[in-house]
Amino acid sequence: MQKPKHHIFVCSSSRPNGQQKGFCHSKNSVDIMMKFMEGIEERDIGGEVFLSNTGCFGICEKGPVVVVYPENVWYGSVTPDDVEEILDSHIEGGTIVERLVI
Numbered sequence: 001m002q003k004p005k006h007h008i009f010v011c012s013s014s015r016p017n018g019q020q021k022g023f024c025h026s027k028n029s030v031d032i033m034m035k036f037m038e039g040i041e042e043r044d045i046g047g048e049v050f051l052s053n054t055g056c057f058g059i060c061e062k063g064p065v066v067v068v069y070p071e072n073v074w075y076g077s078v079t080p081d082d083v084e085e086i087l088d089s090h091i092e093g094g095t096i097v098e099r100l101v102i
């Protein structure tokens with residue numbers, strides 16, 4: 001298996017028991033996840049970009065939270081409408097979306 005160039009983590013407030021409860025989930029993290037899935041597929045970059053939903057990052061007040069590695073960039077208050085910009089600017093263009101950085 002080839003390692004990805006980028007790994008995007010979207011907080012979905014998943015709990016260890018599998019339930020999704022919490023701030024990011026209540027603020028459209030499922031829609032954010034779906035937008036990333038669609039955008040990655042449309043761009044045909046699935047071989048270079050991995051997408052994972054995660055549990056709480058512990059900074060719920062700044063959620064919904066999206067973390068991108070290997071840059072270790074943390075984005076906060078992300079909306080589904082921000083996903084295209086993150087993919088275009090950061091993932092494909094190499095320029096971090098500063099207005100969302102926390």
Ligand code: FES
Pocket residue numbers: 011012013022023024025055056057058059060061063064065
């Ligand atoms: S639920 Fe997303 S950071 Fe806490």
